[in-house]
Amino acid sequence: MTSFALPSLHLALDLGAVLLLALGLKGLSKVRTARGANGLAAVALALAVLGLLLEQGLTGWAWMLLGLVVGGGAGALVAYRVPMTSMPEVVALFNGCGGMSSLLVALGAAALPAAGSRAPLDRLELVSVVVSVLVGAITFSGSLVAMAKLQEWLATPGWTQRPARHAVNLALAAAALACGLAWPMGWLAAPLALAGLTAASLLLGIGLTLPIGGADMPVVISLLNSYSGVAAAAAGFVVGSQLLIVAGAMVGAAGLILTQVMCTAMNRSLPSVLFGGALGASGSGGGSPAGGGDGSYSSITSCSPEECALALEAAERVVFVPGYGLAVAQAQHSLKELARLLETAGIEVAYAIHPVAGRMPGHMNVLLAEADVPYEQLIEMEAINPDFPRTDVVIVLGANDVVNPDAKTDPASPLYGMPVLEVDQARSVFVVKRSLGAGYSGIRNGLFELPHTSMVFGDAKAVLQQLTTELRSLGVGKVPAAAGR
Amino acid sequence: MSEALWVLLLGSLLGLELIGKVPPTLHTPLMSGANAISGITLLAALALITQAPTAALQLVGAVALGFALFNVVGGFLVTDRMLAMFRRRGTS
Numbered sequence: 001m002t003s004f005a006l007p008s009l010h011l012a013l014d015l016g017a018v019l020l021l022a023l024g025l026k027g028l029s030k031v032r033t034a035r036g037a038n039g040l041a042a043v044a045l046a047l048a049v050l051g052l053l054l055e056q057g058l059t060g061w062a063w064m065l066l067g068l069v070v071g072g073g074a075g076a077l078v079a080y081r082v083p084m085t086s087m088p089e090v091v092a093l094f095n096g097c098g099g100m101s102s103l104l105v106a107l108g109a110a111a112l113p114a115a116g117s118r119a120p121l122d123r124l125e126l127v128s129v130v131v132s133v134l135v136g137a138i139t140f141s142g143s144l145v146a147m148a149k150l151q152e153w154l155a156t157p158g159w160t161q162r163p164a165r166h167a168v169n170l171a172l173a174a175a176a177l178a179c180g181l182a183w184p185m186g187w188l189a190a191p192l193a194l195a196g197l198t199a200a201s202l203l204l205g206i207g208l209t210l211p212i213g214g215a216d217m218p219v220v221i222s223l224l225n226s227y228s229g230v231a232a233a234a235a236g237f238v239v240g241s242q243l244l245i246v247a248g249a250m251v252g253a254a255g256l257i258l259t260q261v262m263c264t265a266m267n268r269s270l271p272s273v274l275f276g277g278a279l280g281a282s283g284s285g286g287g288s289p290a291g292g293g294d295g296s297y298s299s300i301t302s303c304s305p306e307e308c309a310l311a312l313e314a315a316e317r318v319v320f321v322p323g324y325g326l327a328v329a330q331a332q333h334s335l336k337e338l339a340r341l342l343e344t345a346g347i348e349v350a351y352a353i354h355p356v357a358g359r360m361p362g363h364m365n366v367l368l369a370e371a372d373v374p375y376e377q378l379i380e381m382e383a384i385n386p387d388f389p390r391t392d393v394v395i396v397l398g399a400n401d402v403v404n405p406d407a408k409t410d411p412a413s414p415l416y417g418m419p420v421l422e423v424d425q426a427r428s429v430f431v432v433k434r435s436l437g438a439g440y441s442g443i444r445n446g447l448f449e450l451p452h453t454s455m456v457f458g459d460a461k462a463v464l465q466q467l468t469t470e471l472r473s474l475g476v477g478k479v480p481a482a483a484g485r
Numbered sequence: 486m487s488e489a490l491w492v493l494l495l496g497s498l499l500g501l502e503l504i505g506k507v508p509p510t511l512h513t514p515l516m517s518g519a520n521a522i523s524g525i526t527l528l529a530a531l532a533l534i535t536q537a538p539t540a541a542l543q544l545v546g547a548v549a550l551g552f553a554l555f556n557v558v559g560g561f562l563v564t565d566r567m568l569a570m571f572r573r574r575g576t577s
Binding site: 042044071090102249 | 490492505552559571
């Protein structure tokens with residue numbers, strides 16, 4: 001009786017889990033349903049765990065508890081502690097750990113037949129172990145490199161831009177495949193072959209990710225996310241779980257689509273991201289006159305916050321262009337305060353959001369949402385570009401490449417062809433920046449040299465606060481204040 | 486076993502269909518949510534712990550479980566944190 005009843009229950013829970021996972025992924029792509037969908041997906045995983053434990057029992061429960069407390073606890077801690085500015089890094093870290101899990105599971109399952117607790121692996125299972133280790137290891141080391149780059153712990157070393165890197169990566173891939181073949185064929189002892197496969201795959205993950213420039217990291221993380229789905233599906237073949245195969249395949253395929261969507265938003269093709277090297281690194285690196293850097297600007301106008309405040313006071317329509325620099329300076333709240341002051345004076349305020357503003361598509365929306373900026377004021381690129389000619393003042397805050405007019409006009413620019421915010425069409429442009437240093441991608445920006453562009457040098461938060469103070473002393477927003485209090 | 490290959494094929498097709506148009510606002514949360522789902526290898530880790538005949542292999546299973554749960558728990562919570570902001574903004 002029970003032997004019939006329990007597997008049915010397990011099956012029912014698994015099917016329910018697949019349904020919820022599919023609904024969850026679908027719901028995550030719409031703003032209204034996204035939060036509930038995320039919850040659905042979490043419930044789906046809980047159901048799947050319940051089904052598995054009901055069928056197989058709690059043998060080894062102490063080990064399970066250990067994994068739950070340490071892994072789950074660390075995950076929850078990181079999730080609550082991380083500042084919103086570091087979100088892309090954290091997604092990369094989580095993703096890498098998923099890949100490591102698939103790798104370990106496959107290695108463990110490969111050792112089971114020798115220990116006598118499982119029939120020898122058939123051909124499909126052998127291939128699956130190799131795929132799971134290979135892809136899991138690439139996901140792990142690649143994600144860690146991506147995280148280190150986003151945290152700026154790791155730069156893009158010049159030597160990684162040499163064409164020879166392709167030969168090195170090919171050699172690593174060949175070594176991984178040779179070890180993967182040597183293991184089932186018995187050419188090498190199993191532990192040696194699997195260790196070789198793991199080591200070569202880990203190095204391959206580093207070799208593939210290290211040459212890619214920081215600006216392209218979002219695409220890389222999205223792709224690695226897709227890989228971790230593939231690794232999970234392969235682990236599903238190893239342990240004979242169809243649920244794992246479905247879920248892994250879904251994430252793998254959905255991740256691929258998302259990667260494609262992101263590439264389109266950045267006007268990059270996936271092959272050029274993966275194998276083209278870092279943008280702007282074709283010169284001899286940062287600071288060289290050819291590639292772009294500090295030395296290459298000739299006609300810069302700089303101005304003080306006071307002058308900028310005067311321009312704001314006279315404006316009828318102001319557009320802010322927030323970038324990652326704004327987030328780093330933690331200036332979202334100061335920006336919100338300045339925007340509110342301008343609005344009380346009857347000035348129209350909007351925020352222009354480039355699809356890849358921040359370090360990841362959608363990152364800037366999250367950061368501004370954190371500062372309670374109204375949703376309706378966040379305007380996407382296609383919608384706001386036609387409005388720049390009737391905009392009096394544009395203030396660029398810590399954004400750089402996404403407002404670079406060279407992307408439209410200069411075929412020699414590495415950004416050429418990327419859709420940008422056409423802020424150069426506005427009557428006057430103020431760029432708040434710490435210094436004239438190149439952007440994250442290291443590309444020079446022609447906007448800075450335009451006659452109607454002024455640079456306001458300083459920390460974004462400090463400048464915004466000065467602007468607010470200046471405007472108050474100019475009497476902006478006084479009328480409603482007198483009526484109110 | 487060929488059944489499993491069908492499952493792989495159909496699962497992949499489903500994944501391709503599920504995500505069509507995604508507003509840029511949701512790219513980061515969607516990536517993070519999908520990433521949490523890929524931590525489903527925790528099921529394989531649980532199976533490994535139960536089947537493992539030696540403490541060493543059980544330890545491998547426990548470490549694998551820890552990594553997977555780090556991904557799952559952290560991934561879902563961090564996604565929820567991001568999406569909670571959109572919710573608050575939408576209602577206010």
